[in-house]
Amino acid sequence: MIDLATRVWNHTWKIDPIVRSLLDTDFYKLLMCQSVRRSHPQTRVTFELINRSRHVPLARLVDEGELREQLDHVRSLRLSRGESTWLRGNTFYGKRQMFRPDFMEWLEGLQLPPYHLERQGDQYRLTFEGPWPEVMLWEIPALAIIMELRSRAVLKGMGRFALQILYARAMTRVWEKGERLRRIEGLRLADFGTRRRHGYLWQDWCVQAMIEALGEKFIGTSNCLIAKKRDLEAIGTNAHELPMVRAALAPDDEALRRAPYEVLADWQEEHEGNLRVILPDTYGTKGFLENAPDWLAEWTGIRIDSGDPVENAELALRWWQAHGQDPREKLLVFSDGLDVPEIEALHARFAGRVRLTFGWGTLLTNDFSGLVPGDALAPFSLVCKAVAAEGRPTVKLSDNPEKAMGPPEEVARYRRVFGVGEQIARAVRV
Amino acid sequence: MIDLATRVWNHTWKIDPIVRSLLDTDFYKLLMCQSVRRSHPQTRVTFELINRSRHVPLARLVDEGELREQLDHVRSLRLSRGESTWLRGNTFYGKRQMFRPDFMEWLEGLQLPPYHLERQGDQYRLTFEGPWPEVMLWEIPALAIIMELRSRAVLKGMGRFALQILYARAMTRVWEKGERLRRIEGLRLADFGTRRRHGYLWQDWCVQAMIEALGEKFIGTSNCLIAKKRDLEAIGTNAHELPMVRAALAPDDEALRRAPYEVLADWQEEHEGNLRVILPDTYGTKGFLENAPDWLAEWTGIRIDSGDPVENAELALRWWQAHGQDPREKLLVFSDGLDVPEIEALHARFAGRVRLTFGWGTLLTNDFSGLVPGDALAPFSLVCKAVAAEGRPTVKLSDNPEKAMGPPEEVARYRRVFGVGEQIARAVRV
Numbered sequence: 001m002i003d004l005a006t007r008v009w010n011h012t013w014k015i016d017p018i019v020r021s022l023l024d025t026d027f028y029k030l031l032m033c034q035s036v037r038r039s040h041p042q043t044r045v046t047f048e049l050i051n052r053s054r055h056v057p058l059a060r061l062v063d064e065g066e067l068r069e070q071l072d073h074v075r076s077l078r079l080s081r082g083e084s085t086w087l088r089g090n091t092f093y094g095k096r097q098m099f100r101p102d103f104m105e106w107l108e109g110l111q112l113p114p115y116h117l118e119r120q121g122d123q124y125r126l127t128f129e130g131p132w133p134e135v136m137l138w139e140i141p142a143l144a145i146i147m148e149l150r151s152r153a154v155l156k157g158m159g160r161f162a163l164q165i166l167y168a169r170a171m172t173r174v175w176e177k178g179e180r181l182r183r184i185e186g187l188r189l190a191d192f193g194t195r196r197r198h199g200y201l202w203q204d205w206c207v208q209a210m211i212e213a214l215g216e217k218f219i220g221t222s223n224c225l226i227a228k229k230r231d232l233e234a235i236g237t238n239a240h241e242l243p244m245v246r247a248a249l250a251p252d253d254e255a256l257r258r259a260p261y262e263v264l265a266d267w268q269e270e271h272e273g274n275l276r277v278i279l280p281d282t283y284g285t286k287g288f289l290e291n292a293p294d295w296l297a298e299w300t301g302i303r304i305d306s307g308d309p310v311e312n313a314e315l316a317l318r319w320w321q322a323h324g325q326d327p328r329e330k331l332l333v334f335s336d337g338l339d340v341p342e343i344e345a346l347h348a349r350f351a352g353r354v355r356l357t358f359g360w361g362t363l364l365t366n367d368f369s370g371l372v373p374g375d376a377l378a379p380f381s382l383v384c385k386a387v388a389a390e391g392r393p394t395v396k397l398s399d400n401p402e403k404a405m406g407p408p409e410e411v412a413r414y415r416r417v418f419g420v421g422e423q424i425a426r427a428v429r430v
Numbered sequence: 431m432i433d434l435a436t437r438v439w440n441h442t443w444k445i446d447p448i449v450r451s452l453l454d455t456d457f458y459k460l461l462m463c464q465s466v467r468r469s470h471p472q473t474r475v476t477f478e479l480i481n482r483s484r485h486v487p488l489a490r491l492v493d494e495g496e497l498r499e500q501l502d503h504v505r506s507l508r509l510s511r512g513e514s515t516w517l518r519g520n521t522f523y524g525k526r527q528m529f530r531p532d533f534m535e536w537l538e539g540l541q542l543p544p545y546h547l548e549r550q551g552d553q554y555r556l557t558f559e560g561p562w563p564e565v566m567l568w569e570i571p572a573l574a575i576i577m578e579l580r581s582r583a584v585l586k587g588m589g590r591f592a593l594q595i596l597y598a599r600a601m602t603r604v605w606e607k608g609e610r611l612r613r614i615e616g617l618r619l620a621d622f623g624t625r626r627r628h629g630y631l632w633q634d635w636c637v638q639a640m641i642e643a644l645g646e647k648f649i650g651t652s653n654c655l656i657a658k659k660r661d662l663e664a665i666g667t668n669a670h671e672l673p674m675v676r677a678a679l680a681p682d683d684e685a686l687r688r689a690p691y692e693v694l695a696d697w698q699e700e701h702e703g704n705l706r707v708i709l710p711d712t713y714g715t716k717g718f719l720e721n722a723p724d725w726l727a728e729w730t731g732i733r734i735d736s737g738d739p740v741e742n743a744e745l746a747l748r749w750w751q752a753h754g755q756d757p758r759e760k761l762l763v764f765s766d767g768l769d770v771p772e773i774e775a776l777h778a779r780f781a782g783r784v785r786l787t788f789g790w791g792t793l794l795t796n797d798f799s800g801l802v803p804g805d806a807l808a809p810f811s812l813v814c815k816a817v818a819a820e821g822r823p824t825v826k827l828s829d830n831p832e833k834a835m836g837p838p839e840e841v842a843r844y845r846r847v848f849g850v851g852e853q854i855a856r857a858v859r860v
Contacts, residue, residue, distance in 0.1 A: 159642060160642070161605070161638070161639055161642040161643070164601065165601060165602060165605040167598075168597075168598035168599070168601045168602045168605075169598070169602050171594065171595060171598045172595060172599050172602060175591070175595040208591070212589060212591040212592075213591070
């Protein structure tokens with residue numbers, strides 16, 4: 001029996017808008033947004049799409065009209081009553097009313113600000129300018145839209161059975177990853193794959209597969225909409241944009257040096273427990289920890305997001321020990337380019353020495369490599385970053401020079417100020 | 431949007447009756463039925479279910495109540511107007527009005543006769559008695575029901591994701607078989623997998639996958655309902671039951687010796703061209719060909735359904751040559767336990783020397799081996815055969831003693847009459 005209403009509805013493109021809710025974003029974006037709205041409500045920033053995989057000619061793959069249509073659709077979204085109720089009433093990280101009433105009121109009225117899109121050769125220049133709390137919320141939907149439009153462009157040319165087999169193979173691959181991970185005793189793993197997912201429905205399927213495969217070992221998702229829909233914990237704390245914008249605003253070298261710690265001092269006022277996770281790599285993990293104030297060693301955890309994960313994790317453990325902390329009560333969050341072998345190896349090395357959480361991203365929600373001719377669905381490295389604050393360029397050094405960004409002279413200055421020595425380049429896959 | 435009517439309909443067991451139409455049977459059954467109705471309308475026969483894989487405890491796996499319910503459902507079926515129109519109006523093997531008006535009228539009024547079911551230890555004894563034209567039509571639905579009830583029994587205990595991945599893996603397997611077969615130049619292949627299929631919906635999916643994967647190389651299906659639904663050629667000619675019943679009715683050894691050829695003499699009156707396909711193995715291929723009348727060498731083809739397929743095919747080619755026939759104008763139909771490696775090897779050996787068709791059965795429509803714990807979905811060998819005619823037992827010798835059936839003293843007599851020497855046993859997988 002045919003559901004006529006569904007079929008007629010499906011005749012229009014609205015069958016699957018790529019971003020279907022303002023909650024279809026990473027939880028840490030909302031946490032950071034609330035923080036930024038308090039400390040920097042009027043700071044003007046620019047976010048920009050950056051395709052680190054230049055060999056992927058996005059402007060040839062993705063139709064500009066479709067891209068505008070999807071971006072416009074996001075601007076038509078408003079927080080629904082049910083979504084607002086969920087944010088207001090839910091317990092996040094064991095805390096009620098994580099989001100303050102004034103923030104919720106603002107969020108309920110929010111429309112994402114305009115975007116600027118132009119084609120430059122085979123790439124798009126896509127930027128967002130305006131007040132930091134508004135502009136920052138474009139990051140995840142912008143990435144998800146580009147990623148899914150690229151998937152859809154590849155899938156358009158495929159027949160019905162080729163599509164069915166493609167998804168059969170991809171599902172089998174995800175499931176087999178889950179079966180391997182299930183064997184890791186004491187694993188704690190979350191989905192961090194929203195931004196570079198194959199598509200929304202696919203991410204939602206992957207999350208359900210992990211719920212089924214991993215049970216208690218699957219601790220949640222960074223995606224608020226899926227957390228709400230699947231009754232999961234929303235996971236995430238803070239990201240590079242906080243120190244990057246604060247550093248860009250610093251008037252001199254001394255203020256620049258202090259900026260990353262001031263960000264965390266602010267955060268400490270707002271959050272406790274498992275939300276106190278340090279992201280130390282923005283200007284080099286080694287220097288960050290060496291120069292960190294003592295109170296930071298009291299924080300719960302450290303997120304390892306670039307560089308050699310083993311080396312950085314060992315660095316973190318030694319730092320905690322040097323500050324009289326027991327690493328077994330601390331938390332390491334690994335979140336950089338993970339797949340099953342990396343998770344297995346890191347867990348084998350660090351389990352028992354420190355608490356562990358794995359934030360599994362693109363290789364959970366977008367591992368279609370080798371499944372279509374020309375490997376046209378292979379994941380690639382796309383980011384959307386704050387590139388300027390109040391007209392001043394931002395800089396990120398990272399523990400991997402391949403992930404560094406900013407004007408060369410500013411990068412040199414930051415390297416000097418933060419005492420970053422030689423770094424080892426690691427290929428950025430996703 | 432939920433289609434409430436479908437959901438409510440699905441609450442009942444009627445969501446997927448195993449046999450949903452009297453056309454859900456093999457085409458050759460209808461051809462043979464028409465022939466039998468003309469020559470032996472009142473001959474009383476007994477058909478019986480035979481599980482050649484005794485290690486599969488059918489009565490423990492399949493609930494008796496469910497089995498009765500499905501068998502009763504088949505008895506409630508009547509040929510629909512659209513089905514009758516298709517049989518009356520369609521072109522089969524290039525011929526219009528293959529089914530005569532008197533046969534169609536009879537078929538339109540047909541209800542399958544009662545069945546007899548009792549449990550015997552871990553197996554069921556399932557028999558059908560009555561006039562040959564009616565009883566013979568039970569074979570395919572009875573087998574399909576048992577096979578699918580066994581599948582369903584195994585699937586009942588599985589979770590939603592385990593099921594999804596099971597089918598993802600099975601689909602990928604079928605598709606990859608299609609991708610391999612597509613590379614065989616000049617392949618002609620048909621689905622012969624109705625009787626021992628995993629399930630109706632699965633067979634229908636496999637057929638669609640082969641249409642997509644093989645294009646012109648997929649020449650049709652033995653299943654009338656699927657042929658009608660998917661606009662394919664219905665494929666098939668005749669089977670062992672014709673010589674088996676005729677042989678059982680023979681009053682003496684001399685009549686017995688003539689019986690297999692009389693069957694084909696009858697067939698020749700009714701059919702021409704590609705429908706003139708000899709099934710020579712009922713009482714040994716070698717003796718059958720050696721003693722065959724000359725007019726049989728004029729027939730189009732030979733079906734190889736037991737024994738060593740290469741040996742029997744070479745035998746057939748030599749026989750044609752000895753009778754002044756050009757094998758390149760003849761047809762070999764391979765239909766015994768085929769999978770991709772066998773099809774590849776037989777095609778490589780015989781292509782160019784003779785026309786070839788492959789009737790791919792159980793390993794197309796029921797290859798779930800290795801996909802569930804305990805290999806509980808592995809295909810097994812189940813048949814439903816004429817075991818008696820007018821109270822006299824039937825005998826089949828086959829080219830594989832593992833497939834022989836009948837009372838030992840009758841088997842000995844047949845071996846003597848047909849001059850069958852030593853035979854090599856081959857494991858019967860499906």
